[in-house]
Amino acid sequence: KNQVEQSPQSLIILEGKNCTLQCNYTVSPFSNLRWYKQDTGRGPVSLTIMTFSENTKSNGRYTATLDADTKQSSLHITASQLSDSASYICVVRPNSGAGSYQLTFGKGTKLSVIP
Amino acid sequence: GAGVSQSPSNKVTEKGKDVELRCDPISGHTALYWYRQSLGQGLEFLIYFQGNSAPDKSGLPSDRFSAERTGGSVSTLTIQRTQQEDSAVYLCASSLSLANEKLFFGSGTQLSVL
Numbered sequence: 252k253n254q255v256e257q258s259p260q261s262l263i264i265l266e267g268k269n270c271t272l273q274c275n276y277t278v279s280p281f282s283n284l285r286w287y288k289q290d291t292g293r294g295p296v297s298l299t300i301m302t303f304s305e306n307t308k309s310n311g312r313y314t315a316t317l318d319a320d321t322k323q324s325s326l327h328i329t330a331s332q333l334s335d336s337a338s339y340i341c342v343v344r345p346n347s348g349a350g351s352y353q354l355t356f357g358k359g360t361k362l363s364v365i366p
Numbered sequence: 367g368a369g370v371s372q373s374p375s376n377k378v379t380e381k382g383k384d385v386e387l388r389c390d391p392i393s394g395h396t397a398l399y400w401y402r403q404s405l406g407q408g409l410e411f412l413i414y415f416q417g418n419s420a421p422d423k424s425g426l427p428s429d430r431f432s433a434e435r436t437g438g439s440v441s442t443l444t445i446q447r448t449q450q451e452d453s454a455v456y457l458c459a460s461s462l463s464l465a466n467e468k469l470f471f472g473s474g475t476q477l478s479v480l
Contacts, residue, residue: 255408285468294370294457294471295409340408344467352397352416352464353425356408 253278255357257341263363268331272360274324274341286315286326287340289359295340298326331364338362368392372458372472379448380480387443387475389458395470396463400433400443403455403474412456415441416464448479 255276264270276284283302287295299308299315301324307316312329328335338359345353371390379385391398400412411425415435426432430448435441445452455476459469 293473294459295469296471297468300468352399352414352467353411353422354467354469358406358408 253343253345253355255341255343255355257339257357257360259360260358261361261363263365264331266331266333266364266366269327269329270331270362272326272328272339272341272362274326274357276322276324276341276343276355276357278343278345278355279322280346281319282344282346284315284317284324284344285342286313286324287342289338289340291337298339328362331362333364333366336362336364370458370460370470370472372456372475374475375473376476376478378478378480381450382447384444384446385448385477387445387456387458387477389441389443389472391439391441391458391460392470393439394462395460396438397461397467398435398441399459399461399469400441401457401459402427403457405454409457412443445477448477450479453477453479 258273285300286298289295299310301308301317303319314327317324338361340359341357343355373388396417398415401409403409413433414422430446433443455474457474459471
């Protein structure tokens with residue numbers, strides 16, 4: 252069964268500090284992995300996408316890494332801001348074929364940035 | 367529209383009643399998805415529409431759930447004879463096509479069944 256496990260479940264950090272969120276997946280073969288940010292009461296918004304051949308992808312203060320051999324990804328947030336408080340969701344798409352649109356979502360990491 | 371629009375944003379209903387949730391996708395997006403997000407759980411796939419093709423209903427949890435998409439645009443998710451376990455946030459998303467699976471989500475409908 253395809254699974255995506257995220258850790259930690261929740262995290263509290265001080266404003267200005269860095270943090271790293273983890274995602275382990277069992278989806279194989281896989282096409283790509285996305286990190287989404289979900290603010291409270293809103294729908295998820297895509298931050299980054301990585302294919303199996305990519306190791307790192309940045310979007311401003313967000314940097315995602317991918318190790319396709321160990322099936323692990325991380326999302327690093329630099330110089331955190333209060334507006335980074337949200338849930339971060341790791342989403343994996345299986346390789347192209349029937350049902351490849353059926354994405355596997357992690358449960359998310361709830362990040363709280365405090366002043 | 368500028369984004370995916372869902373209505374209502376909140377719905378409180380009594381057990382046994384039927385509810386209809388609406389989703390208006392981004393104009394030009396051919397793919398539309400419904401997901402359910404329960405507290406502390408990952409998004410659960412419900413149903414998928416792509417253009418004029420038959421929808422993939424494999425994620426619908428029971429025959430009380432149904433969805434339609436009229437004219438390839440607006441979609442409604444109907445839950446009949448609601449149960450307390452149906453309480454969740456129902457999220458709609460759209461994408462340009464199946465090949466482009468970057469999803470654009472609406473803000474969801476928070477359904478509470480009393």
